[in-house]
Amino acid sequence: xxxxxxxxxxxxxxxxxxxxxxxxVVIGGAESRDGAILxxxxxxxxxxxxxxxxxxxxxxxxxxxxxxxxxxxVRLGVGRVETLRVTDRSDAWRPEILERARAATAFFFTGxxxxxxxxxxxxxPLDEVVHRRHREGAVIAGTSAGASAMSETMIVEGDSDxxxxxxxxxxxxxxxxxxxxxxDQHFAQRGxxxxxxxALAQNPKLLGIGVDEDTAFxxxxxxxxxxxxSQTVTVVDGRAIEETNASESxxxxxxxLTHVVLHVLPxxxxxxxxxxRPLRPAPRGGAAGGGGVSxxx
Numbered sequence: 001x002x003x004x005x006x007x008x009x010x011x012x013x014x015x016x017x018x019x020x021x022x023x024x025v026v027i028g029g030a031e032s033r034d035g036a037i038l039x040x041x042x043x044x045x046x047x048x049x050x051x052x053x054x055x056x057x058x059x060x061x062x063x064x065x066x067x068x069x070x071x072x073x074v075r076l077g078v079g080r081v082e083t084l085r086v087t088d089r090s091d092a093w094r095p096e097i098l099e100r101a102r103a104a105t106a107f108f109f110t111g112x113x114x115x116x117x118x119x120x121x122x123x124x125p126l127d128e129v130v131h132r133r134h135r136e137g138a139v140i141a142g143t144s145a146g147a148s149a150m151s152e153t154m155i156v157e158g159d160s161d162x163x164x165x166x167x168x169x170x171x172x173x174x175x176x177x178x179x180x181x182x183x184d185q186h187f188a189q190r191g192x193x194x195x196x197x198x199a200l201a202q203n204p205k206l207l208g209i210g211v212d213e214d215t216a217f218x219x220x221x222x223x224x225x226x227x228x229x230s231q232t233v234t235v236v237d238g239r240a241i242e243e244t245n246a247s248e249s250x251x252x253x254x255x256x257l258t259h260v261v262l263h264v265l266p267x268x269x270x271x272x273x274x275x276x277r278p279l280r281p282a283p284r285g286g287a288a289g290g291g292g293v294s295x296x297x
Contacts, residue, residue, distance in 0.1 A: 026147045031216065047078070049105070052108055057121065107133070107140050117145065131177075151209075155196075156172045181209055187210030201257055210236070216228050225270050227270060239276075263278045
């Protein structure tokens with residue numbers, strides 16, 4: 001066994017548009033419409049100066065989903081909300097949609113079915129615009145299915161409240177805003193640890209991130225993750241797995257995974273995505289100036 005890691009100090013970077021990739025706000029679903037999570041998103045997007053492009057592509061009822069978030073963002077002080085109605089791939093080529101997307105300071109993806117997002121937007125001009133705007137500093141946020149689509153590899157569907165098995169999950173390529181990770185949402189509330197472990201057994205180089213309801217994590221340019229909300233984010237490191245039967249097990253046979261490293265992080269805690277280390281809030285008035293977090297060594 002290796003030496004237990006202890007904390008070191010880190011002060012998170014201040015968000016700024018136009019100075020590199022924008023922040024990611026990854027939400028586990030069922031978030032308060034006037035709570036800290038959406039307020040954080042609005043602040044990062046620019047507040048009264050923000051232009052939020054809203055995509056309800058994942059939803060089976062896109063108009064209703066879009067209307068709910070439009071009203072929430074207006075109440076929270078967003079300067080302008082642009083609903084981009086993209087329900088099939090032809091919409092993602094429409095010049096008026098692309099023009100509105102180019103003006104956005106932030107993009108918000110609602111819940112529903114994450115495969116609707118990737119199969120509708122993937123490889124289209126709109127997909128290119130959203131990624132370019134993110135590289136230029138635009139904020140990207142997604143809730144529920146919109147959260148799952150943020151990673152490079154995504155869980156498309158799978159069984160909850162079950163032991164990890166190869167048949168537990170189906171996976172596909174995500175939108176790729178967060179590299180080297182796989183994200184699951186409604187995590188504790190729907191008992192999804194087993195399916196996240198199944199994903200890591202088959203992809204041990206990835207970092208597994210499970211986000212509870214009314215909880216989010218924010219990633220900024222310094223590659224640190226910070227937790228916001230009322231519940232927790234579970235981070236699972238599969239690189240240290242010493243034994244697994246993932247390659248030879250039958251689809252419905254329970255998987256073996258030994259020496260998996262797991263962190264459960266409430267609001268204020270975080271994770272260094274470059275060093276793969278947990279972060280804790282710095283003591284108020286401490287060396288990090290009260291606003292930092294501490295890095296575990």
